[in-house]
Amino acid sequence: MHRRRRPLVLAVCAGVTVAALAASMTSAFAATIFTDTFTDGDASGWSKSGGTWAIDGAGVFNQSNAGSELARQFAGDAGWTTYSVQARVRPTSFGSSSGLVGLAARASSSTRMYRLALLGSGRAELQAVNGSSITAIGSASLGVAAGTWYTLRIEASGSTIRGFVNGTQIASGSNSLVGAGRIGLVTAYASGGFDDVVVDSSGGGTPTTPPATSTPPSTPPPTTSGPTTPPPSGWPTPTSSQKVDATIAVSGTFDGGLRRYYGIGDGGQGESQDPMFELAAGATLRNVIIGAPAGDGVHCEGNCTLVNVWWEDVGEDAATFRGGTTYTVDGGGARSASDKVFQHNGAGTVYIRNFRVENSGKLYRACGNCSTSYQRHVVIDNVVVRDTDTIAGINTNWGDTARFSRVTIVGDPDRETSICVKYKGVPKGSEPTKIGEGADGVNCFYAPSDITYQ
Incomplete structure (x- = not known):
């Protein structure tokens, strides 16, 4: 820095x-x-x-x-x-x-x-x-x-x-x-x-601080189903494969039975690609393997729950949280995200638990230059991280917070993986700047005992 x-x-x-x-x-x-x-x-x-x-x-x-x-x-x-x-x-x-x-x-x-x-x-x-x-x-x-x-x-x-x-x-x-x-x-x-x-x-325009959300959470919410232990070291074997030509709209619960879905987009980082799944407010996506190409992954238009969802090769983003206030990722994993796995554009809190991430840029990023800015929070618990640059990136000037517990980092003897990176959020059209990293008790919350290296 x-x-x-x-x-x-x-x-x-x-x-x-x-x-x-x-x-x-x-x-x-x-x-x-x-x-x-x-x-x-x-x-x-x-x-x-x-x-x-x-x-x-x-x-x-x-x-x-x-x-x-x-x-x-x-x-x-x-x-x-x-x-x-x-x-x-x-x-x-x-x-x-x-x-x-x-x-x-x-x-x-x-x-x-x-x-x-x-x-x-x-x-x-x-x-x-x-x-x-x-x-x-x-x-x-x-x-x-x-x-x-x-x-x-x-x-x-x-x-x-x-x-x-x-x-x-x-x-x-x-x-x-x-x-x-x-x-x-x-x-x-x-x-x-x-x-x-x-x-x-400044000239008296939009203030740098967006509207605050509720009090930042300290623990993940209870889950009614899904894994309670870290995912296995290997990726699951698909029960079958299905090519997808257009976005699948989900309301209620969609259970894929561990079928592989693939075929949207070109597998690149283009921002304009369609999502593979678009979840309405309150929807749950369960037991799905998303193959390549996967377009822009999953879009949550409101509160949503992803249970045992696996991304074999993340293209643009694995999932984007857009319109709600509470989003839960329970179980599953993602690999090969050259930029980020989970993109948080809306307000509220993302809970990521019992998850595995490999060969990626960031597991989570709170948007630093969206057209509308919010105070955002993430709670990360019981995750396994391998060959990933950053676990969470947040915007401290907007009051974002990130909390970590039971994080296991595998194959990183030099401890090069950044746990919590702090950025200065900016208006749309500008690029956020990195201003620091590490636990501070204000925006980034974790103790040495919360991080295990293997």
Whole structure:
């Protein structure tokens, strides 16, 4: 993971005037103008005001003096007006209930800014700070705990200021204290760590955070049938084969009796291929082997259940979850997915359990650039992984979560398989960027005991 630090420079170049470039800042939350992950150990570009700062071996920018009245690091351009700034923030200690660790936007001086603060009292508060005068724009009681990572974001557009914690808006209001300024990392009578700073330009368009779903799940839902142990090492033998010339529509339950279905599409990665099966809301697909070519696999138009479904050679995607809120994959397996096995385009939660994946790019990917964005969740339990680059990819700026338990990774002595990769979701037409990976207790949930290597 390499750091990119890209403050926007207003200059005359190749016929682009300063005014024209400045006007480009009025686009929707789409253009990344600054990022810093601190993984190179370099804090150049940041200016310090108070505190004791250092980047540790894990690439976290820490302020360690909990007795400092105000400790700040600033970066960016004093002329920035309409933008969003996001960072992962971890309080490590609070000197008092009024101590804080937070993120700043539109900092016109070291004491004049908008600040989203995690307080020692357990609250998160969006503040307009003018020296010793602090106006609360809004707050929420979150039970803030030392040692826990939180994703903070401030969106500033005109006089509208909004604050988000872990993808959920906790405050929004109108305030005209300051119209332009830099970003900042801030502590007061507290110590903390900071990572994955991202600044996007904006003009008051669609916010970077989509509508939130229900509380992220912690465990898979109970299943009424299907396998309860990991699938066998070999793929099942089809009872027969059936060529398919047009998409099979499924409502209710379709039991294929382990028949192989094949014949849709060309086996490639074309996005426009038809699915082999299209499941209506509430449908169940059971005991099916999908051969090659398989087009775009299975489309779930609403809540759906896939029980003991096997993909012998994934073409575009094995299954795409589109219109519902709860999708369950119980048993079965997939292999030879050059990109991803399960694509999550709709809202809600995908449960993947008792499943085997081999020779694939990703087992699960929450869409990072769909025309409509949502907060998405995945719960992965009791799966066997072989020759696969990534188990799950999620968009942390939208509050996605991934939970893992009983994951067995086979034939990976160098532990090159990524468990949970974090991306920055973007509008349709742009490409998401990878911003990190690994368990953090905020978006990616697993312990070393949840992952077994064989």
